[in-house]
Amino acid sequence: MEHRVALVTGGSRGIGAAITQRLAAEGMSVLFTYRSSGTAAYEVVDEITRRGGAALAARIDSGAPGAAETAVSTAIERFGGLDVLVNNAGTFDSGELASVGLTEVDHALALHVRAPYLFSQAAARRMRDGGRIITIGSTFADRVPYAGVALYAMTKAAVGGMTRGLARDLGERGITANVVHPGNIDTDMNPASSEEAASELPQIALGQYGAPADIAGAVAFLAGPDGGYVTGATLTVDGGYNA
Numbered sequence: 001m002e003h004r005v006a007l008v009t010g011g012s013r014g015i016g017a018a019i020t021q022r023l024a025a026e027g028m029s030v031l032f033t034y035r036s037s038g039t040a041a042y043e044v045v046d047e048i049t050r051r052g053g054a055a056l057a058a059r060i061d062s063g064a065p066g067a068a069e070t071a072v073s074t075a076i077e078r079f080g081g082l083d084v085l086v087n088n089a090g091t092f093d094s095g096e097l098a099s100v101g102l103t104e105v106d107h108a109l110a111l112h113v114r115a116p117y118l119f120s121q122a123a124a125r126r127m128r129d130g131g132r133i134i135t136i137g138s139t140f141a142d143r144v145p146y147a148g149v150a151l152y153a154m155t156k157a158a159v160g161g162m163t164r165g166l167a168r169d170l171g172e173r174g175i176t177a178n179v180v181h182p183g184n185i186d187t188d189m190n191p192a193s194s195e196e197a198a199s200e201l202p203q204i205a206l207g208q209y210g211a212p213a214d215i216a217g218a219v220a221f222l223a224g225p226d227g228g229y230v231t232g233a234t235l236t237v238d239g240g241y242n243a
Contacts, residue, residue: 006223007071008032009062010089011117012041014187015136018212019086019219020044026220031075033060033067033089054079063111064087068122077127083190084223085123086118087135087159088108090187093103093152100151116163124166130174132223133166135159136182136215139238154183157223160234167232176231177232178190180218183238185210 004027011020011032014049020032021044021094030048034041041057048055054211058074061068075082093100093108094136116135138156140149159179166177184200192209201207221227236242 004083006030006084007075010088012037015212016088018216022216024048027055029079031056053209062115066119072122084132133177137179164232181236183241
C-alpha cells in the first residue's frame with residue numbers, strides 16, 4: 001500500500017489511533033482528524049514518524065459544517081492524493097428514551113450519520129479510482145442487548161444503508177465501500193476493567209474483550225489489495241458477541 005494516502009476521522013485515540021498506526025505501518029501516508037485530544041494526536045504522529053512513516057494530525061471537528069471538504073483538501077494538499085477514507089469519529093450516546101433531548105439527537109446524527117455521508121461524498125469526488133471507503137459502525141446496529149442505547153443503535157444502523165448505496169454509486173470506478181462493526185473493544189471509552197465489563201464478558205463467545213488492533217487489522221484488510229472484491233458488506237469483529 002505504499003504511495004497511497006488515507007484519511008481517518010477521529011484518529012488520535014483508541015480504535016482510531018490503532019487504525020492510523022496500522023495503515024501507516026502498511027506504508028500509507030495518513031492524515032487523521034481530532035477534535036480535542038491534541039497531546040494524544042501528536043503522540044500518534046511522533047510514533048509513526050519514529051517508525052519511518054508519514055502522518056499529519058488536523059484539528060477538525062468531524063461533525064461541524066465544512067469539516068469534510070477541509071479534511072479532504074488538506075490530505076490531498078499534503079500528500080498529493082486520496083485513496084482511503086475511514087469514517088471512525090464517534091461517541092457513545094446513551095440514556096433513557098424519555099430523557100434524551102433534541103440536542104443529543106442532533107449531535108449523534110451529525111457525528112454518526114451526517115459526517116460519514118459528507119466525508120464519503122467529499123472523498124469520492126476527489127478519490128483516485130480503486131479507492132476504499134470504510135465506516136466504523138457497531139454491533140448495536142444488528143442487536144441491542146440492553147436498554148438506553150436506542151439513539152446510538154439507530155445512528156450506527158444508518159451507516160449500513162449508506163454503505164450499500166455507496167457501493168452501488170462508486171462501483172464503476174472500482175471504489176469499494178464497507179462497514180466494520182466492532183464489539184466490545186478495550187478502549188478508554190469502554191475499558192475491559194470496568195464494572196460493566198463483568199456483565200458483558202459472559203455474552204462474548206471468546207470470553208474476552210478485543211483490542212483496537214483487532215479493528216485496525218480488519219480495516220487494513222478492506223483497505224488493501226486482498227479486500228478489492230469486497231463491497232457493500234459488513235465485517236463484524238466482536239469475538240462472537242452477536243453470534
